[in-house]
Amino acid sequence: MKIAVTLLVAAATLAIPPLLSASQLTIYILIGVAAMATVGLSLLLGYAGQVSLGQASFTAIGGYTAALLAIHTGYPWLGLLAAPIAAAACAALIGVPILRLRGHQLAFATLALQLILLSVLDQASWAGGAIGLQGIPRLSFGSMVLDSDVAYAYLAWVGVALTMVVARNLVGSRTGRGLRALATSEIGAAASGVPVGGYRLLVFTVSAAFAGLAGGIYAFYVGYLSPGSFPVLLSIQYVVMAVVGGLGTIWGALLGTAVVTLLVQLLSTLATRPDMPDYAPAVLSYAVYAVLLVITALFLPRGLAGSAATRGRKADTWT
Template sequence: MKWAYLGVPVVAAVPLLLTPGQLTTFVLLGLSAMTVVGLSLLMGYAGQVSLGQASFTAIGAYTSGLLALHHTPPLLALAAAPIAAGLAAVVVGVPILRLRGHQLAFATLALQLILLSVLGDADWAGGAVGLQGLPYLSIGGFELDDDMDYAYVVLVGVLLVSLIAYHLVHSRVGRGLRALATGEAAAEASGVPVGAYRLLVFAVSAAFAGLAGGIYSFFLGYLAPGSFPVLLSIEYVVMAVVGGLGSVGGALLGAALVTVVVQLLTTLATQPGMPSYAPSVLSYAVYALLLIAVVLFVPRGIVPSLRKSP
């Protein structure tokens, strides 16, 4: 963790070196990293696969957007985003976390599809058109209206969720989570409240996604159900697996690696002469190839495998 603190000034200097287009990619990368940190904890310690993590990003985004449009101070609207997403996770987590394996994965996927359907038909959420004209985030009377501003907001958010995740893993609860990761039956026999801990991690991971969604709403200034497709949830899973489950550093590395590779291929796919479906096809190909490579060569993920190297 000390090395991570030393790296903060270096990362903080990165936005100053980027072009406007690269700054946008940097902000989106950071938002993905915030969500993937929570998903990595959920999959690595609670052993639960969520194929609907983007639904909590959407809940956070719409919470902030709707509150801001109804004249709530933007900072308070942003603070409400992780709270709403975490509470939603608790409500839906009580019944669905009784499921295991692929049943839970499909249940989380179904939740996202239901949420997107509701948002697409709800007049209060703007329907299929979505929410438009969202205000900029403002802090202490200072309006954040530039990509550079949001780059540093995202950096603060990534640092915050990383610190929370690190201290959670290294707390008494974290010891119970590590026991849960090695085996549910053994952890339960040792007195670990398996159900409560699993629900806690589910809620924390959702809150991280909600915070990312809240920042996203102010950054983009526009929200629609199409902003949170199922493919986005799959992308989060790929990032978590590639970097290494249960590792904060792995989540950050996985998010950075996948985002950069996809962005490079998207740039290639939009060159003159490329078919219109090329970006989607290349994105799916990247996810598939990365997962295959990780399973074959670094099944624990990149960061955990590097730590185990002699």
């Protein structure tokens, strides 16, 4: 059954892009980009129990790495390959000291890291400063150049498939069982022989790599990057997507990303109507995340995917 559903979703994913309008295709691509980062964050939050408010910082690292290598080497494919590697390397480097923290202290530390990164990028001339990097070339592999939105839609969703496969294999492995034990009780996991520090660093690094890949694809698709492309609100958005979809479920990250993105787009369209006040876009963009978190906590504590799975098991029991 699961294989059939997976194949059906894959077929729909491949069939959708040519049928969409230009604006719809843009949203479709952005859902794919956000889903990659959210899958990584779902691993970190749901399976390792670690709270991060700086996931967008690794998206920025991946995006800037891809853009700078593409501009200065002339090999865009090399930039895309290096994007997740650079993000993972940075996560491994900073993860050693900050992962000693717990709970809200870790959350604030990751938030501080993003603020520091944005400040550095804003002042760094090699990164374009506040103006940003312009003229990022289209992604190419030899003579094949991705110069259409449909091509980037396929690329983004290939990235989603790759991250979901890696995440699924990690969760189903012995390491994944150790991560679940770690999320339940670090003391109990350590007593059972789980290398707590190593596993925490591993999942933090993998999560960052997923975000870095998302940033690399985003850089080539947009063709322009600036510090404003990766605000703190983007990290909050990833958290909301993971929570709404359901922590501890790989498919939940994808579902939460789609629901939140479409809802935000709908509210953005509503907020820009001529009869709406000037402050409506800003208010709605922040309010929607708060409302979604409250509704999820009250009525869907396991998220959309977790609640659906629970209801499915209950239905099987009654039949």
